[in-house]
Amino acid sequence: MKKLIALAITLALVLTVASFAEGVGADYPGSGITPPEGSAIIKGELIGNEVGWGENADAGRAAAFDGDPISFYDPITQGEDYCGIDAGEEYVLTYIAIHPRDGQLPRYDGAEISGSNDGENWETIWVSEEEAEEFKWYEIPADQFLIKEPAFRYYRYYNAINHGDVGDVELYGYSKAAAEAAAAAAAEPEIIVEEEAAPAEAAAEPAPVAEVAEAAPAPAPQTSDMTALIIVTAVAAFGCAVLVTKKK
Secondary structure (H helix, E strand, O other), X not given: OHHHHHHHHHHHHHHHHHHHOOOOOOOOOOOOOOOOOOOEEOOOEEEEOOOEHHHEHHHOHHHHHOOOOOOOEOOOOOOOOOEXXXXXXXXXXXXXXXXXXOOOHHHHOOEXXXXXXXOXXXXXXXXXXXXXXXXXXEEEEHHHOXXXXXXXXXXXXXXXXXXXXEOEEEEEEEEHHHHHHHHHHHHOOOOOOOOOOOOOOOOOOOOOOOOOOOOOOOOOOOHHHHHHHHHHHHHHHHHHHHHHHHHO
């Protein structure tokens, strides 16, 4: 039971820990899509250009993470500028949703999501090879990623071949540390304490077998009885002697 409670708490943290971070807009995310099971929107502090083209504060990084695809991020320098999120810890990316800028659909060609763990060295996770056809949300599942189960602290939207305008960007995933803790808790063997069985009642002692009394020896003849026996024997012998004499 304790293991199940710990696992439930850990999974809840995976889905909610990012929601306490600051930086993105109050209406973010705004796509309404359902991410893969076990994933949640990745939030954090914004990184990249604070202002956009022409020093426009409304076209800086915040416009790409405000839940409103009408507002847009417009970088100053192509191939150098970007907008992104510092998640505060490593998150495994599982899903991407991107809404191109209205009126600049061709600039979706070359759109890129990349990740880093130091904020300086970036690895490309996904890149668009074509222009956007419509002003809509484009969803990118993990099977289209160039890296299997990418895990980074920093994620950015970037374009190396086009001016990287974008209406909104949504990144979904889960905390790597929380997932590892959940896996460890699930793998930990359950300790089962067995109750000692109550001692069996002692068997009733058999009733003692009565000892068979030895037969008492026949009483020895008393003295008076012996005297009478001798007299009888003597009389009998005397009688026989008298009879023998008469016959002679």
